[in-house]
Structures are given as structure tokens and as C-alpha cells.
Amino acid sequence: MIKYCQSCGMPIVSRMSLSFNKDGSYNYDFCKSCYKFGKFKSET
Ligand SMILES: [Zn+2]
Numbered sequence: 835m836i837k838y839c840q841s842c843g844m845p846i847v848s849r850m851s852l853s854f855n856k857d858g859s860y861n862y863d864f865c866k867s868c869y870k871f872g873k874f875k876s877e878t
Pocket residue numbers: 839840841842843844864865866867868869
């Protein structure tokens with residue numbers, strides 16, 4: 835099953851593309867390009 839990033843729409847094909855939450859768990863809603871350790875990159 836392929837998930838898509840809820841921000842940019844990029845298909846998340848593997849865990850390598852997943853972002854992480856602040857506690858280090860996987861965040862399945864966003865790719866690592868958009869979201870990192872509890873923060874959106876665009877918010878910086
Ligand atoms: Zn994304």
C-alpha cells in the first residue's frame with residue numbers, strides 16, 4: 835500500500851521516505867522532505 839504525503843503529495847514508497855515525530859516514531863502522513871522531528875520544514 836502506498837501512502838502519499840499530506841503536504842506535497844509525494845508517494846511514500848518506503849520507510850526511508852517517512853518523516854519522524856518528535857518522539858522518534860514514524861509519521862505516516864508526511865514525507866521527510868516536508869516534516870522532520872515534529873516540525874514542518876516550511877515553518878522554519
Ligand atoms: Zn511531503
